Amino acid sequence: MYFIRIFFLFLLCCNANAQVPLIANIPGRTNINLNGRWQYIIDPYETGFYDYRYVERNQKDKDAYWNSDVPQNKTDKLEHGYSTKNTLYVPGDWNSQDRVFLYYEGTVWYKRSFDFKESMNGKKVFVHFGAVNYKADVYLNGIKLGMHKGGFTPFNFEIPDSILKPENNWLVVKVDNKRMKDEIPTLNTDWWNYGGITRDVNLVIVPNDFIEDYNIQLQKGAFTREEKIIEGWVKLSAPIKGEIIVEIPELNIRNQIAANGDSVSFTLSSKYLKLWSTKSPSLYKVIISTPADKVEEKIGFRNIEVNGDQVLLNGKRVFFRGICIHEEMPEGMRRAYSYKDAVYLLGQVKELNANMVRLAHYPHSENMTRVADSLGLMVWSEIPVYWTIDFGNDAVLAKAQTQLTEMITRDRNRASIVIWSVGNETPPGDERLAFMSTLAKNARILDNTRLIAAALENFGLNGEQVVKDKLGDYTYIIAVNQYIGWYGGLPDNCRKVKWAPNAKPMFFSETGAEAVGGFYGDSATRWTEDFQEWYYKEQIAMMKRMPANFLGVSPWILNDFRSPRRNNPETQEGWNNKGLYDQKGNKKKAFYVLKAYYDEMEKKYEK
Numbered sequence: 001m002y003f004i005r006i007f008f009l010f011l012l013c014c015n016a017n018a019q020v021p022l023i024a025n026i027p028g029r030t031n032i033n034l035n036g037r038w039q040y041i042i043d044p045y046e047t048g049f050y051d052y053r054y055v056e057r058n059q060k061d062k063d064a065y066w067n068s069d070v071p072q073n074k075t076d077k078l079e080h081g082y083s084t085k086n087t088l089y090v091p092g093d094w095n096s097q098d099r100v101f102l103y104y105e106g107t108v109w110y111k112r113s114f115d116f117k118e119s120m121n122g123k124k125v126f127v128h129f130g131a132v133n134y135k136a137d138v139y140l141n142g143i144k145l146g147m148h149k150g151g152f153t154p155f156n157f158e159i160p161d162s163i164l165k166p167e168n169n170w171l172v173v174k175v176d177n178k179r180m181k182d183e184i185p186t187l188n189t190d191w192w193n194y195g196g197i198t199r200d201v202n203l204v205i206v207p208n209d210f211i212e213d214y215n216i217q218l219q220k221g222a223f224t225r226e227e228k229i230i231e232g233w234v235k236l237s238a239p240i241k242g243e244i245i246v247e248i249p250e251l252n253i254r255n256q257i258a259a260n261g262d263s264v265s266f267t268l269s270s271k272y273l274k275l276w277s278t279k280s281p282s283l284y285k286v287i288i289s290t291p292a293d294k295v296e297e298k299i300g301f302r303n304i305e306v307n308g309d310q311v312l313l314n315g316k317r318v319f320f321r322g323i324c325i326h327e328e329m330p331e332g333m334r335r336a337y338s339y340k341d342a343v344y345l346l347g348q349v350k351e352l353n354a355n356m357v358r359l360a361h362y363p364h365s366e367n368m369t370r371v372a373d374s375l376g377l378m379v380w381s382e383i384p385v386y387w388t389i390d391f392g393n394d395a396v397l398a399k400a401q402t403q404l405t406e407m408i409t410r411d412r413n414r415a416s417i418v419i420w421s422v423g424n425e426t427p428p429g430d431e432r433l434a435f436m437s438t439l440a441k442n443a444r445i446l447d448n449t450r451l452i453a454a455a456l457e458n459f460g461l462n463g464e465q466v467v468k469d470k471l472g473d474y475t476y477i478i479a480v481n482q483y484i485g486w487y488g489g490l491p492d493n494c495r496k497v498k499w500a501p502n503a504k505p506m507f508f509s510e511t512g513a514e515a516v517g518g519f520y521g522d523s524a525t526r527w528t529e530d531f532q533e534w535y536y537k538e539q540i541a542m543m544k545r546m547p548a549n550f551l552g553v554s555p556w557i558l559n560d561f562r563s564p565r566r567n568n569p570e571t572q573e574g575w576n577n578k579g580l581y582d583q584k585g586n587k588k589k590a591f592y593v594l595k596a597y598y599d600e601m602e603k604k605y606e607k
C-alpha cells in the first residue's frame with residue numbers, strides 16, 4: 001500500500017509540476033530584471049478568466065485580461081484595460097501598497113511590457129519568479145506559459161521564441177491569494193495573507209544546453225580528515241558529449257569531468273579548505289562550466305549530523321541559540337523580500353547573539369538564506385504544512401511535496417541550512433501521520449545531508465513532560481512548541497514542569513508571550529513588557545534544568561507581526577505582539593533577558 005501511495009504521489013507531482021524543472025542559481029546567470037511598477041486590474045469576480053456563464057475564457061477571447069486592451073477600431077467594445085493610473089511595485093505584496101488591498105483576498109491581474117532585443121541563436125529564455133502568493137497563471141502576448149501554486153517557492157516557464165517580439169511584449173500574471181481548504185497552507189494561519197508577486201521577476205537567458213541544477217557539499221565525516229573531500233553532481237538540461245569543469249579558484253581546484261549524458265558526479269579534495277561554521281562562515285567561489293554554459297556562486301562547506309542525543313556541526317556539539325522569524329518588515333507592515341530587508345532582519349538576530357534562525361512558516365527569500373550563509377547563522381527552513389491541512393487528500397500531499405522539492409532544489413547549496421522542516425503544529429492522527437511521515441521520508445530522499453524536522457506541540461503545565469507524538473519517530477530531532485505561562489497557566493508554571501529526556505536531541509521550536517511595546521506595569525499584568533520579561537525569566541530557568549539532550553530554543557518571535565486572528569482592540573489590533581522587537585523596531589525588556597542567556601550559552605558551548 002505504502003509503495004502505491006509513493007508512486008501515486010510521484011505521478012501527481014509530475015502532473016502538478018507541469019512546468020520545466022527549476023533553474024538553479026538565478027543570480028549567477030544572465031538575467032533581464034523585470035522588477036518595477038506593473039499595471040494591475042483588481043478582479044474579485046475573475047471576470048478576466050471566466051465569461052458570464054462562469055466558463056473559462058478561450059485563449060483568443062478579446063475580453064480575457066491576458067489579451068490586448070487596445071481597441072482595434074472606434075466601434076470596439078472592451079471592458080478591461082491596464083493603466084498607469086493603477087500600478088503596484090514588483091516585488092512586493094499588494095496589501096501594504098494601497099489601503100484598498102489591506103484585507104483583499106482574490107485575483108489581481110498584473111501586466112508589464114518589455115522589449116527584447118537579444119539575439120537568441122543557440123539560446124533559450126525563461127521567465128523566473130522568486131515567489132507569487134498563491135496561484136499564478138502566466139501569459140505572454142496572449143499565450144499561456146503555465147500555472148504555479150505555492151506562495152513561497154520559485155518557479156520558471158520557458159518562453160517559446162516563436163512568441164517573443166522585439167518590442168512591446170505583454171507579460172500578464174493572474175495572481176490569486178484566496179485561501180483554500182485543499183491548499184498548502186490551508187484556510188487558517190496565524191499570519192497575514194499577503195498576496196502578490198512578492199519576490200523578484202527575471203528573464204533568464206541560457207544556452208540551449210545549459211547547467212540546470214547542481215549540488216556540491218563536504219562529504220559526510222570529511223571534517224575529520226586533513227584532506228577534505230568535496231563531492232557533488234551537475235545536471236544539464238540535455239545530454240552532451242564534452243567536459244564539465246568544476247573550479248574552486250581559492251583552493252587551486254580545477255576538475256575536468258568527461259560528460260556523456262545529462263549528468264555527472266565528482267569528488268574534489270583539498271588540504272586547505274576552511275570549514276563553514278557559525279564562528280567562521282567561510283564561503284568559496286565555485287565555478288561550474290560546460291562548453292556552452294557557466295555559472296558561479298559562493299558556497300560554504302560543513303557537516304551537520306545527529307550523534308545520539310546531540311547535534312554536531314563539523315563534529316562539535318552545537319547548541320541552538322535560535323529565534324523564529326516571519327518574512328515581514330514591521331515598519332510598513334509588508335513582506336520582506338530584498339537583500340536590504342534580509343540584512344536588517346538578520347542583523348537583529350546577530351544583535352541578540354543568536355546563532356540560528358527558524359524561518360517560519362514557509363521558505364523565505366533567497367536573500368535570507370544567502371545572507372545567513374555569509375553571517376554564519378544556521379537555518380531551519382520549512383514548508384507551510386501548518387495546522388489542520390486536508391491530510392486525507394493525495395492531491396494536497398502532492399502539493400506539499402512540490403513545495404518541499406522546490407524549497408530543497410533552490411537552497412540545497414546553502415551551508416546555513418541545517419534543517420528541513422516538513423510542517424508546524426499538525427494535529428496527531430493516522431491520516432496526518434501518514435501524510436507527514438511521507439514528507440519526512442521524501443525530504444530525506446531529496447537531501448540526506450541535513451536534519452529533517454517538524455514542529456510538534458506540547459500542552460502540559462506541570463509534572464513530567466514526555467513528548468509522545470509518533471511523528472517524532474520520523475524526524476532527526478524532537479522539536480516542540482510549548483507556551484507554558486502564556487497559553488496555559490502563568491510563567492511560574494515552568495517551575496512545576498520537568499522534561500523527560502529522550503534518545504534524540506530535543507529543541508523548543510517555539511515559546512513566547514505577547515507584550516505591547518512601551519506598555520509597562522507589574523510583571524503579573526498581561527500584555528506588559530514586564531509580563532513578557534517574567535515569562536522569559538521563568539522559561540530560561542526551566543531550560544537550565546533541561547536534560548542533557550536539550551539542543552536549544554528558537555523563541556517566538558523576533559519582531560511583532562501582522563495577523564488577522566489577533567483582534568484585542570487595546571493590545572493587538574491585527575498584530576501578534578510576541579516579538580522581542582516591537583512594531584517600531586524597539587527592543588523590549590525580554591530581549592535583554594534572552595540575550596543574557598545566549599551570552600551565557602555561547603561561553604558554555606563555544607568557549
Ligand code: GCU
Binds near residue numbers: 190424
Ligand atoms: C503557534 C504557531 C505560530 C503562532 C504562535 C502564536 O505555535 O506556530 O504560528 O503565531 O503559536 O500563537 O503566537
